[in-house]
Amino acid sequence: MKFFEANFDGLVGPTHNYAGLSIGNVASLSNAKNSSSPRQAAKQGLSKMKALHDLGMVQGVLAPQERPDVYTLRRLGFTGSDAQVIEKAAKQAPAVLRAVCSASSMWTANAATISPSADTIDGKVHFTPANLTNKFHRSLEPVTTGKILQAMFRNPEHFAHHTHLPDNDHFGDEGAANHTRLCSAYGKRGVELFVFGRYAFDSSKPAPKRFPARHTLEACEAVARLHGLSDEHVVYMQQNPDVIDQGVFHNDVIAVGNQNVLFYHQQAFVDSQAKLNELQRKFGNDSELHLIEVLNSEVSVAEAIKTYLFNTQVITLANGEMAIIAPTECQDSAAVSSYLAALTERNTPIKQIHYYDVKQSMQNGGGPACLRLRVAMSEQEKQAVNQNVLMSDMLFTTLNQWVDKHYRDQVSEADLADPQLLLESRTALDELTQILDLGSVYQFQQV
Ligand SMILES: N=C(N)NCCC[C@H](NC(=O)CCC(=O)O)C(=O)O
Numbered sequence: 001m002k003f004f005e006a007n008f009d010g011l012v013g014p015t016h017n018y019a020g021l022s023i024g025n026v027a028s029l030s031n032a033k034n035s036s037s038p039r040q041a042a043k044q045g046l047s048k049m050k051a052l053h054d055l056g057m058v059q060g061v062l063a064p065q066e067r068p069d070v071y072t073l074r075r076l077g078f079t080g081s082d083a084q085v086i087e088k089a090a091k092q093a094p095a096v097l098r099a100v101c102s103a104s105s106m107w108t109a110n111a112a113t114i115s116p117s118a119d120t121i122d123g124k125v126h127f128t129p130a131n132l133t134n135k136f137h138r139s140l141e142p143v144t145t146g147k148i149l150q151a152m153f154r155n156p157e158h159f160a161h162h163t164h165l166p167d168n169d170h171f172g173d174e175g176a177a178n179h180t181r182l183c184s185a186y187g188k189r190g191v192e193l194f195v196f197g198r199y200a201f202d203s204s205k206p207a208p209k210r211f212p213a214r215h216t217l218e219a220c221e222a223v224a225r226l227h228g229l230s231d232e233h234v235v236y237m238q239q240n241p242d243v244i245d246q247g248v249f250h251n252d253v254i255a256v257g258n259q260n261v262l263f264y265h266q267q268a269f270v271d272s273q274a275k276l277n278e279l280q281r282k283f284g285n286d287s288e289l290h291l292i293e294v295l296n297s298e299v300s301v302a303e304a305i306k307t308y309l310f311n312t313q314v315i316t317l318a319n320g321e322m323a324i325i326a327p328t329e330c331q332d333s334a335a336v337s338s339y340l341a342a343l344t345e346r347n348t349p350i351k352q353i354h355y356y357d358v359k360q361s362m363q364n365g366g367g368p369a370c371l372r373l374r375v376a377m378s379e380q381e382k383q384a385v386n387q388n389v390l391m392s393d394m395l396f397t398t399l400n401q402w403v404d405k406h407y408r409d410q411v412s413e414a415d416l417a418d419p420q421l422l423l424e425s426r427t428a429l430d431e432l433t434q435i436l437d438l439g440s441v442y443q444f445q446q447v
Pocket residue numbers: 017018019020021022025028029102104107109110135138177249250252253364365366367369370371
Protein backbone atom coordinates (compact mmCIF):
# COMPACT_ATOMS: atom_id res chain seq x y z
CA MET A 1 0.00 0.00 0.00
CA LYS A 2 1.09 3.57 -0.68
CA PHE A 3 1.95 5.78 2.29
CA PHE A 4 2.78 9.46 2.30
CA GLU A 5 2.76 12.53 4.47
CA ALA A 6 -0.01 15.10 4.07
CA ASN A 7 0.32 18.69 5.24
CA PHE A 8 -2.72 20.50 6.60
CA ASP A 9 -2.09 24.23 6.58
CA GLY A 10 -3.97 26.74 8.65
CA LEU A 11 -6.07 29.13 6.60
CA VAL A 12 -5.38 32.58 8.06
CA GLY A 13 -8.50 34.03 9.65
CA PRO A 14 -10.11 37.43 8.87
CA THR A 15 -8.87 39.07 12.11
CA HIS A 16 -5.14 38.44 11.52
CA ASN A 17 -3.32 41.21 13.43
CA TYR A 18 -0.13 42.04 15.29
CA ALA A 19 -0.89 42.39 18.99
CA GLY A 20 2.40 41.51 20.66
CA LEU A 21 0.80 38.68 22.62
CA SER A 22 3.62 36.16 22.80
CA ILE A 23 6.34 36.93 25.30
CA GLY A 24 9.36 34.82 24.36
CA ASN A 25 8.54 35.10 20.63
CA VAL A 26 10.78 37.86 19.28
CA ALA A 27 8.82 38.63 16.09
CA SER A 28 5.47 38.87 17.89
CA LEU A 29 6.83 41.45 20.31
CA SER A 30 8.77 43.46 17.78
CA ASN A 31 5.85 43.85 15.37
CA ALA A 32 3.28 44.60 18.07
CA LYS A 33 0.67 47.12 16.91
CA ASN A 34 1.87 47.29 13.30
CA SER A 35 -1.06 47.09 10.97
CA SER A 36 -1.62 43.77 9.23
CA SER A 37 -3.19 42.56 6.01
CA PRO A 38 -5.50 39.59 6.62
CA ARG A 39 -6.16 39.32 2.88
CA GLN A 40 -2.50 39.18 1.96
CA ALA A 41 -1.78 36.79 4.84
CA ALA A 42 -4.47 34.36 3.73
CA LYS A 43 -3.30 34.56 0.12
CA GLN A 44 0.35 33.98 1.02
CA GLY A 45 -0.74 30.88 2.93
CA LEU A 46 -2.90 29.65 0.06
CA SER A 47 -0.03 30.14 -2.40
CA LYS A 48 2.26 27.99 -0.28
CA MET A 49 -0.44 25.30 -0.10
CA LYS A 50 -0.91 25.41 -3.86
CA ALA A 51 2.85 25.26 -4.44
CA LEU A 52 3.13 22.08 -2.37
CA HIS A 53 0.12 20.62 -4.15
CA ASP A 54 1.84 21.43 -7.47
CA LEU A 55 5.00 19.68 -6.23
CA GLY A 56 2.86 16.54 -6.00
CA MET A 57 2.30 16.61 -2.23
CA VAL A 58 -1.00 15.81 -0.53
CA GLN A 59 -2.07 19.17 0.87
CA GLY A 60 -5.05 20.03 3.01
CA VAL A 61 -6.63 23.09 4.61
CA LEU A 62 -7.46 23.58 8.29
CA ALA A 63 -10.18 26.17 8.90
CA PRO A 64 -9.59 29.20 11.15
CA GLN A 65 -11.46 29.93 14.38
CA GLU A 66 -14.22 32.39 15.14
CA ARG A 67 -12.75 35.67 16.37
CA PRO A 68 -13.30 37.92 18.23
CA ASP A 69 -14.18 35.24 20.78
CA VAL A 70 -17.19 36.96 22.38
CA TYR A 71 -18.01 33.83 24.41
CA THR A 72 -14.76 34.26 26.33
CA LEU A 73 -15.50 37.98 26.80
CA ARG A 74 -18.87 37.00 28.29
CA ARG A 75 -17.15 34.52 30.63
CA LEU A 76 -15.01 37.45 31.73
CA GLY A 77 -18.07 39.48 32.68
CA PHE A 78 -18.82 41.64 29.63
CA THR A 79 -22.54 41.74 28.96
CA GLY A 80 -25.11 42.94 26.44
CA SER A 81 -25.39 42.31 22.71
CA ASP A 82 -22.30 41.03 20.90
CA ALA A 83 -21.60 44.60 19.73
CA GLN A 84 -21.90 45.90 23.30
CA VAL A 85 -19.63 43.15 24.63
CA ILE A 86 -16.93 44.15 22.13
CA GLU A 87 -17.42 47.85 22.77
CA LYS A 88 -17.12 47.43 26.56
CA ALA A 89 -14.05 45.20 26.27
CA ALA A 90 -12.41 47.75 23.94
CA LYS A 91 -12.94 50.47 26.55
CA GLN A 92 -12.30 48.60 29.78
CA ALA A 93 -9.81 45.89 28.81
CA PRO A 94 -8.23 46.58 25.40
CA ALA A 95 -5.46 44.03 26.00
CA VAL A 96 -8.07 41.31 26.56
CA LEU A 97 -9.92 42.30 23.40
CA ARG A 98 -6.68 42.07 21.39
CA ALA A 99 -6.10 38.57 22.75
CA VAL A 100 -9.58 37.28 21.88
CA CYS A 101 -9.16 38.66 18.34
CA SER A 102 -5.96 36.75 17.56
CA ALA A 103 -5.95 34.64 14.40
CA SER A 104 -3.28 32.44 16.01
CA SER A 105 -5.01 29.18 15.02
CA MET A 106 -3.31 29.70 11.62
CA TRP A 107 -0.19 28.05 13.13
CA THR A 108 -1.49 24.52 12.87
CA ALA A 109 1.82 22.98 13.97
CA ASN A 110 0.38 23.92 17.37
CA ALA A 111 -3.09 22.54 16.68
CA ALA A 112 -2.42 18.98 17.79
CA THR A 113 0.00 16.07 18.03
CA ILE A 114 -0.63 13.29 15.54
CA SER A 115 0.66 9.72 15.64
CA PRO A 116 0.22 7.74 12.45
CA SER A 117 -1.28 4.26 12.44
CA ALA A 118 2.09 2.51 11.98
CA ASP A 119 3.14 3.70 15.45
CA THR A 120 0.00 3.19 17.53
CA ILE A 121 -1.17 0.12 19.40
CA ASP A 122 -4.59 -0.05 17.74
CA GLY A 123 -3.43 0.77 14.21
CA LYS A 124 -5.41 4.03 14.06
CA VAL A 125 -4.20 7.58 13.47
CA HIS A 126 -4.37 9.37 16.84
CA PHE A 127 -5.06 13.09 17.37
CA THR A 128 -4.66 15.12 20.57
CA PRO A 129 -5.38 18.85 20.26
CA ALA A 130 -2.78 20.96 22.07
CA ASN A 131 -4.05 22.84 25.14
CA LEU A 132 -1.69 25.81 24.51
CA THR A 133 -2.05 26.87 28.15
CA ASN A 134 0.96 29.16 28.25
CA LYS A 135 -0.59 32.00 26.27
CA PHE A 136 -4.11 33.18 27.04
CA HIS A 137 -4.96 33.91 23.39
CA ARG A 138 -3.84 30.44 22.33
CA SER A 139 -5.57 28.64 25.21
CA LEU A 140 -8.85 29.58 23.51
CA GLU A 141 -8.13 27.27 20.57
CA PRO A 142 -8.26 23.57 21.60
CA VAL A 143 -12.02 22.93 21.84
CA THR A 144 -12.77 24.25 18.34
CA THR A 145 -9.57 22.68 17.00
CA GLY A 146 -10.88 19.31 18.23
CA LYS A 147 -14.21 19.88 16.48
CA ILE A 148 -12.55 20.88 13.21
CA LEU A 149 -10.19 17.88 13.29
CA GLN A 150 -13.14 15.57 13.90
CA ALA A 151 -14.98 17.13 10.96
CA MET A 152 -11.93 16.47 8.77
CA PHE A 153 -10.98 13.01 10.04
CA ARG A 154 -14.43 11.60 10.72
CA ASN A 155 -14.11 7.88 10.17
CA PRO A 156 -13.71 6.10 13.56
CA GLU A 157 -12.36 2.99 11.85
CA HIS A 158 -9.19 4.91 11.02
CA PHE A 159 -9.06 7.97 13.28
CA ALA A 160 -9.00 8.24 17.10
CA HIS A 161 -9.57 11.66 18.69
CA HIS A 162 -8.58 12.53 22.26
CA THR A 163 -9.55 15.50 24.41
CA HIS A 164 -6.79 18.05 24.96
CA LEU A 165 -4.74 17.58 28.16
CA PRO A 166 -5.85 19.29 31.42
CA ASP A 167 -5.72 23.07 31.03
CA ASN A 168 -2.84 23.82 33.34
CA ASP A 169 0.79 24.80 32.86
CA HIS A 170 1.85 21.46 34.40
CA PHE A 171 0.57 19.83 31.24
CA GLY A 172 1.42 22.67 28.88
CA ASP A 173 1.26 21.15 25.41
CA GLU A 174 2.16 23.00 22.19
CA GLY A 175 1.45 20.10 19.85
CA ALA A 176 3.41 19.04 16.79
CA ALA A 177 5.73 22.08 16.93
CA ASN A 178 7.59 20.05 19.55
CA HIS A 179 7.14 16.63 17.98
CA THR A 180 9.03 15.01 15.12
CA ARG A 181 8.57 11.58 13.69
CA LEU A 182 11.57 9.84 12.20
CA CYS A 183 11.09 6.73 10.07
CA SER A 184 12.70 4.85 7.21
CA ALA A 185 9.42 5.07 5.23
CA TYR A 186 6.07 6.73 6.08
CA GLY A 187 4.26 3.37 6.37
CA LYS A 188 6.89 1.81 8.64
CA ARG A 189 6.86 2.15 12.41
CA GLY A 190 8.82 5.28 13.33
CA VAL A 191 10.48 6.82 16.34
CA GLU A 192 8.47 9.69 17.79
CA LEU A 193 10.68 12.42 19.20
CA PHE A 194 8.98 14.61 21.80
CA VAL A 195 10.78 17.81 22.81
CA PHE A 196 9.90 19.59 26.04
CA GLY A 197 11.04 22.78 27.72
CA ARG A 198 10.82 21.87 31.38
CA TYR A 199 9.88 19.31 34.02
CA ALA A 200 6.55 20.20 35.65
CA PHE A 201 7.04 18.30 38.87
CA ASP A 202 10.78 18.73 39.49
CA SER A 203 12.05 22.27 39.93
CA SER A 204 15.63 21.08 40.48
CA LYS A 205 15.90 20.32 36.76
CA PRO A 206 17.17 22.90 34.22
CA ALA A 207 14.63 25.45 33.00
CA PRO A 208 14.80 28.82 31.20
CA LYS A 209 15.07 31.94 33.34
CA ARG A 210 13.89 34.73 31.10
CA PHE A 211 11.19 33.36 28.83
CA PRO A 212 8.62 30.64 29.53
CA ALA A 213 9.08 26.99 28.65
CA ARG A 214 5.65 26.31 27.21
CA HIS A 215 5.74 22.52 27.00
CA THR A 216 6.43 19.99 29.76
CA LEU A 217 7.86 16.49 29.81
CA GLU A 218 4.73 15.32 31.59
CA ALA A 219 2.55 16.57 28.71
CA CYS A 220 4.72 14.63 26.22
CA GLU A 221 4.41 11.45 28.28
CA ALA A 222 0.64 11.83 28.52
CA VAL A 223 0.27 12.19 24.75
CA ALA A 224 2.51 9.16 24.15
CA ARG A 225 0.29 7.14 26.55
CA LEU A 226 -2.95 8.35 24.93
CA HIS A 227 -1.66 7.43 21.48
CA GLY A 228 -0.59 3.95 22.56
CA LEU A 229 3.06 4.39 21.58
CA SER A 230 5.66 1.89 22.71
CA ASP A 231 8.52 3.15 24.93
CA GLU A 232 10.99 1.49 22.59
CA HIS A 233 9.88 3.86 19.83
CA VAL A 234 9.69 7.12 21.74
CA VAL A 235 12.47 9.55 22.70
CA TYR A 236 12.04 12.58 24.98
CA MET A 237 14.58 15.37 24.59
CA GLN A 238 14.79 18.59 26.54
CA GLN A 239 15.19 21.82 24.66
CA ASN A 240 18.23 23.83 25.71
CA PRO A 241 16.87 26.42 28.22
CA ASP A 242 19.47 28.94 27.01
CA VAL A 243 18.00 28.99 23.51
CA ILE A 244 14.46 29.35 24.90
CA ASP A 245 15.80 32.42 26.68
CA GLN A 246 17.08 33.73 23.33
CA GLY A 247 13.64 33.42 21.73
CA VAL A 248 13.33 29.78 20.62
CA PHE A 249 9.81 29.35 21.97
CA HIS A 250 9.12 26.07 20.13
CA ASN A 251 11.49 23.30 19.07
CA ASP A 252 10.49 23.84 15.44
CA VAL A 253 12.36 27.16 15.59
CA ILE A 254 15.62 25.22 16.05
CA ALA A 255 15.09 21.70 14.63
CA VAL A 256 13.06 19.92 11.97
CA GLY A 257 12.89 16.29 10.87
CA ASN A 258 11.51 14.19 8.07
CA GLN A 259 11.86 10.42 7.55
CA ASN A 260 15.56 9.64 8.15
CA VAL A 261 16.73 13.25 8.45
CA LEU A 262 17.00 15.36 11.59
CA PHE A 263 18.18 18.89 10.84
CA TYR A 264 19.03 20.84 13.99
CA HIS A 265 21.21 23.52 15.52
CA GLN A 266 24.19 22.57 17.65
CA GLN A 267 22.62 24.31 20.66
CA ALA A 268 19.10 22.92 20.28
CA PHE A 269 19.06 20.26 23.00
CA VAL A 270 20.19 19.39 26.52
CA ASP A 271 22.41 16.33 26.73
CA SER A 272 22.51 16.18 22.95
CA GLN A 273 24.96 13.34 22.31
CA ALA A 274 23.42 10.81 24.71
CA LYS A 275 19.95 11.58 23.40
CA LEU A 276 20.97 11.39 19.76
CA ASN A 277 22.57 8.01 20.50
CA GLU A 278 19.26 6.84 21.97
CA LEU A 279 17.50 8.13 18.87
CA GLN A 280 19.89 6.22 16.60
CA ARG A 281 19.49 3.03 18.66
CA LYS A 282 15.68 3.23 18.60
CA PHE A 283 15.70 4.11 14.90
CA GLY A 284 17.76 0.97 14.31
CA ASN A 285 21.53 0.87 14.33
CA ASP A 286 21.55 -0.62 10.84
CA SER A 287 19.24 2.00 9.35
CA GLU A 288 20.71 5.14 7.89
CA LEU A 289 19.81 8.21 9.96
CA HIS A 290 21.11 11.59 8.76
CA LEU A 291 21.80 13.82 11.75
CA ILE A 292 22.52 17.19 10.16
CA GLU A 293 23.88 19.49 12.82
CA VAL A 294 24.31 23.18 12.04
CA LEU A 295 27.19 24.65 13.99
CA ASN A 296 26.98 27.99 15.70
CA SER A 297 29.92 29.11 13.61
CA GLU A 298 27.87 28.40 10.45
CA VAL A 299 24.57 29.96 11.58
CA SER A 300 24.13 31.61 14.98
CA VAL A 301 21.04 31.05 17.10
CA ALA A 302 20.09 34.71 16.55
CA GLU A 303 20.34 34.28 12.75
CA ALA A 304 18.31 31.06 12.94
CA ILE A 305 15.58 32.91 14.85
CA LYS A 306 15.63 35.85 12.44
CA THR A 307 15.51 33.77 9.27
CA TYR A 308 13.62 30.70 10.56
CA LEU A 309 16.16 28.35 8.96
CA PHE A 310 14.74 25.47 11.02
CA ASN A 311 11.12 26.47 10.65
CA THR A 312 11.35 25.06 7.18
CA GLN A 313 9.45 22.06 5.91
CA VAL A 314 11.55 19.11 4.86
CA ILE A 315 9.42 17.13 2.44
CA THR A 316 9.95 13.99 0.38
CA LEU A 317 9.16 14.43 -3.30
CA ALA A 318 7.79 11.72 -5.57
CA ASN A 319 11.30 10.90 -6.88
CA GLY A 320 12.50 10.21 -3.32
CA GLU A 321 14.59 13.38 -3.05
CA MET A 322 13.91 15.75 -0.20
CA ALA A 323 13.24 19.45 -0.59
CA ILE A 324 13.36 22.23 1.95
CA ILE A 325 10.48 24.71 1.90
CA ALA A 326 11.92 27.90 3.35
CA PRO A 327 10.71 31.45 3.94
CA THR A 328 12.23 34.19 1.75
CA GLU A 329 13.90 35.55 4.91
CA CYS A 330 16.36 32.61 4.54
CA GLN A 331 17.09 33.63 0.96
CA ASP A 332 17.76 37.21 2.09
CA SER A 333 20.42 36.11 4.60
CA ALA A 334 23.86 35.52 3.06
CA ALA A 335 24.88 33.07 5.82
CA VAL A 336 21.69 31.03 5.59
CA SER A 337 21.22 30.97 1.82
CA SER A 338 24.81 29.90 1.25
CA TYR A 339 24.48 27.24 3.96
CA LEU A 340 21.36 25.88 2.24
CA ALA A 341 22.90 25.96 -1.23
CA ALA A 342 25.91 24.01 0.07
CA LEU A 343 23.63 21.55 1.90
CA THR A 344 22.08 20.38 -1.38
CA GLU A 345 25.58 19.37 -2.58
CA ARG A 346 26.28 17.21 0.47
CA ASN A 347 25.67 13.53 0.93
CA THR A 348 22.17 13.85 2.43
CA PRO A 349 18.70 13.29 0.89
CA ILE A 350 18.09 17.08 0.77
CA LYS A 351 18.56 18.15 -2.84
CA GLN A 352 16.28 21.14 -3.44
CA ILE A 353 15.46 24.42 -1.73
CA HIS A 354 12.23 26.31 -2.49
CA TYR A 355 11.58 29.77 -1.07
CA TYR A 356 8.11 31.21 -0.37
CA ASP A 357 6.91 34.54 0.93
CA VAL A 358 4.90 34.09 4.15
CA LYS A 359 5.88 37.46 5.65
CA GLN A 360 2.48 38.26 7.14
CA SER A 361 2.81 35.15 9.30
CA MET A 362 6.58 35.50 9.86
CA GLN A 363 5.99 38.89 11.46
CA ASN A 364 4.13 37.11 14.24
CA GLY A 365 6.78 34.39 14.56
CA GLY A 366 5.16 31.82 12.28
CA GLY A 367 7.22 30.34 9.42
CA PRO A 368 6.33 27.70 6.81
CA ALA A 369 6.55 24.84 9.32
CA CYS A 370 4.37 26.62 11.91
CA LEU A 371 1.65 26.90 9.30
CA ARG A 372 1.34 23.17 8.74
CA LEU A 373 0.18 20.07 10.60
CA ARG A 374 1.60 16.81 9.30
CA VAL A 375 -0.35 13.58 9.04
CA ALA A 376 1.38 10.49 7.66
CA MET A 377 -1.29 8.32 6.07
CA SER A 378 -1.98 5.37 3.83
CA GLU A 379 -3.98 5.71 0.62
CA GLN A 380 -6.90 4.02 2.38
CA GLU A 381 -6.75 6.48 5.28
CA LYS A 382 -6.62 9.37 2.84
CA GLN A 383 -9.82 8.10 1.23
CA ALA A 384 -11.43 8.30 4.70
CA VAL A 385 -10.53 11.99 5.08
CA ASN A 386 -13.19 14.62 4.33
CA GLN A 387 -12.24 15.14 0.67
CA ASN A 388 -13.46 18.75 0.63
CA VAL A 389 -10.48 19.89 2.74
CA LEU A 390 -7.90 18.58 0.25
CA MET A 391 -6.21 21.16 -1.97
CA SER A 392 -6.98 21.11 -5.69
CA ASP A 393 -6.85 23.68 -8.48
CA MET A 394 -10.55 24.25 -7.92
CA LEU A 395 -10.34 24.64 -4.14
CA PHE A 396 -7.45 27.05 -4.57
CA THR A 397 -9.56 29.25 -6.85
CA THR A 398 -12.63 28.99 -4.62
CA LEU A 399 -10.70 29.93 -1.47
CA ASN A 400 -8.96 32.87 -3.15
CA GLN A 401 -12.35 34.18 -4.27
CA TRP A 402 -13.71 33.60 -0.77
CA VAL A 403 -10.82 35.64 0.70
CA ASP A 404 -11.36 38.44 -1.84
CA LYS A 405 -15.02 38.56 -0.95
CA HIS A 406 -14.74 38.58 2.85
CA TYR A 407 -11.32 39.79 4.02
CA ARG A 408 -10.14 43.28 4.77
CA ASP A 409 -6.97 44.47 3.18
CA GLN A 410 -5.79 46.12 6.40
CA VAL A 411 -6.47 45.69 10.08
CA SER A 412 -5.07 47.94 12.78
CA GLU A 413 -5.64 47.83 16.52
CA ALA A 414 -8.62 50.21 16.35
CA ASP A 415 -10.39 47.95 13.84
CA LEU A 416 -10.57 45.15 16.39
CA ALA A 417 -13.18 47.18 18.30
CA ASP A 418 -15.42 47.37 15.22
CA PRO A 419 -18.37 44.97 15.80
CA GLN A 420 -18.71 44.75 12.02
CA LEU A 421 -15.51 42.68 11.97
CA LEU A 422 -17.28 39.96 13.98
CA LEU A 423 -20.18 39.91 11.52
CA GLU A 424 -17.81 39.77 8.54
CA SER A 425 -15.92 36.94 10.20
CA ARG A 426 -19.04 34.91 10.92
CA THR A 427 -20.38 35.39 7.40
CA ALA A 428 -17.05 34.24 5.98
CA LEU A 429 -16.77 31.22 8.28
CA ASP A 430 -20.36 30.16 7.66
CA GLU A 431 -19.62 30.05 3.94
CA LEU A 432 -16.30 28.29 4.57
CA THR A 433 -17.94 25.45 6.51
CA GLN A 434 -20.02 24.81 3.41
CA ILE A 435 -17.03 24.94 1.07
CA LEU A 436 -15.08 22.51 3.27
CA ASP A 437 -18.16 20.51 4.33
CA LEU A 438 -17.32 20.82 8.02
CA GLY A 439 -20.84 21.00 9.45
CA SER A 440 -21.53 23.37 12.35
CA VAL A 441 -18.12 23.50 14.04
CA TYR A 442 -18.43 27.09 15.28
CA GLN A 443 -20.30 28.22 18.34
CA PHE A 444 -22.24 30.91 16.43
CA GLN A 445 -23.67 28.11 14.27
CA GLN A 446 -25.09 26.26 17.29
CA VAL A 447 -27.97 28.66 17.99
N1 LIG B 1 6.55 27.73 16.03
C1 LIG B 1 5.32 27.40 15.74
N2 LIG B 1 5.04 26.18 15.47
N3 LIG B 1 4.31 28.28 15.77
C2 LIG B 1 4.45 29.68 15.81
C3 LIG B 1 3.38 30.27 16.67
C4 LIG B 1 3.47 31.77 16.72
C5 LIG B 1 2.49 32.34 17.72
N4 LIG B 1 2.46 33.78 17.60
C6 LIG B 1 1.49 34.50 18.19
O1 LIG B 1 0.57 34.00 18.79
C7 LIG B 1 1.59 36.01 18.06
C8 LIG B 1 0.25 36.70 18.10
C9 LIG B 1 0.39 38.18 18.25
O2 LIG B 1 1.32 38.64 18.90
O3 LIG B 1 -0.48 38.90 17.69
C10 LIG B 1 2.86 31.92 19.14
O4 LIG B 1 3.72 32.60 19.74
O5 LIG B 1 2.32 30.92 19.62
